[in-house]
Amino acid sequence: xxxxxxxxxxxxxxxxxxxxxxxxxxxxxxxxxxxxxxxxxxxxxxxxxxxxxxxxxxxxxxxxxxxxxxxxxxxxxxxxxxxxxxxxxxxxxxxxxxxxxxxxxxxxx
Amino acid sequence: xxxxxxxxxxxxxxxxxxxxxxxxxxxxxxxxxxxxxxxxxxxxxxxxxxxxxxxxxxxxxxxxxxxxxxxxxxxxxxxxxxxxxxxxxxxxxxxxxxxxxxxxxxxxxxxxxxxxxxxxxxxxxxxx
Numbered sequence: 001x002x003x004x005x006x007x008x009x010x011x012x013x014x015x016x017x018x019x020x021x022x023x024x025x026x027x028x029x030x031x032x033x034x035x036x037x038x039x040x041x042x043x044x045x046x047x048x049x050x051x052x053x054x055x056x057x058x059x060x061x062x063x064x065x066x067x068x069x070x071x072x073x074x075x076x077x078x079x080x081x082x083x084x085x086x087x088x089x090x091x092x093x094x095x096x097x098x099x100x101x102x103x104x105x106x107x108x109x
Numbered sequence: 110x111x112x113x114x115x116x117x118x119x120x121x122x123x124x125x126x127x128x129x130x131x132x133x134x135x136x137x138x139x140x141x142x143x144x145x146x147x148x149x150x151x152x153x154x155x156x157x158x159x160x161x162x163x164x165x166x167x168x169x170x171x172x173x174x175x176x177x178x179x180x181x182x183x184x185x186x187x188x189x190x191x192x193x194x195x196x197x198x199x200x201x202x203x204x205x206x207x208x209x210x211x212x213x214x215x216x217x218x219x220x221x222x223x224x225x226x227x228x229x230x231x232x233x234x235x236x237x
Contacts, residue, residue: 020195033204034125035181060191062199069177069185071160071202071235078188079195 005029007102009090017084017108023054023061026075027092027100033068049074051093056106057086084108125182132183136174136214137222146223147173149213153228155205158235164200167215167223173197179209204235 010024027049034046048068054061061080080088085107092100123135150164165188167173175186190197197215205211208231215223 022195033182055191056193059193060189061193061195063189063191064199065184065187067184067186068182069180069204071204075200075202077200079198081193081195083193 005094005098005100007090007092007100009088009102009104011088011104011106014109015082015106017082019082019108020079021082022077022079023088024075024077025052025054025090026073028073029092029094031068031070031072031074035068047095049092049094051091052076053089053091053093054078054080055089056080056082061088082106082108123184127183129176129178129183132174132176133212133214136187136216140220140222142214142222142224144224144226147213147215147225149211149225149227151211151227151229154230154232156232158205158207158231158233160202160235161205161229161231162200163203163211164198165213165215165225166196166198167213168197169217170197170215170223171218173199173213173215175203176212176214177203177205177209178212179205179207181206205229205231206234207231 006028008026012021029049032047036044050066052064062078088104090102148166155161172189176183177185185203188199210226210228212226
């Protein structure tokens with residue numbers, strides 16, 4: 001299991017119903033590509049975040065399949081439509097079976 | 110939302126050593142591709158191949174595929190936009206092993222395909 005994994009999500013402070021907002025997410029993760037070898041020439045097994053899912057009250061915003069070509073500490077920026085108050089859920093799926101999650105409640109003004 | 114069933118990972122379903130034609134064909138299913146309607150934004154010169162900023166803007170697209178033809182594993186990212194996507198745009202950071210033309214493909218809901226291709230000169234290759 002990867003250690004020291006932290007997730008970060010950035011959303012605007014004030015949101016109105018009907019807004020399109022920009023969301024930035026980041027997870028600290030080494031994203032070991034599976035293409036490297038250690039000093040003894042032994043291949044280092046792949047260990048990456050292979051999927052990211054953002055939903056709002058159960059409806060999908062974006063669903064990403066991630067390959068080893070995404071950089072260490074995967075960062076994603078995308079936009080969501082806000083129909084009204086609700087809860088964003090963010091989930092990062094690790095090759096080792098771990099699922100890291102975060103959520104943010106939105107109260108429209 | 111953790112109850113969401115883990116579906117087949119389509120990127121992982123493509124063999125790790127798949128050639129460019131195979132990666133493209135798996136996405137397009139052989140349909141014709143238009144060279145308009147997607148804007149792929151990458152730096153012309155990337156000094157650090159470990160972190161190359163990339164943005165794909167594909168209005169109306171249902172899903173997009175980002176491909177690095179010069180990397181050991183070609184498919185980099187597949188994005189599906191759900192009903193609450195505020196745009197069909199995504200930005201991230203990618204690894205590039207060497208200087209190459211990065212490729213973005215997009216499929217619209219009615220099935221048509223779009224693409225954009227942009228060259229990136231890589232100074233220090235990122236082990237991808």
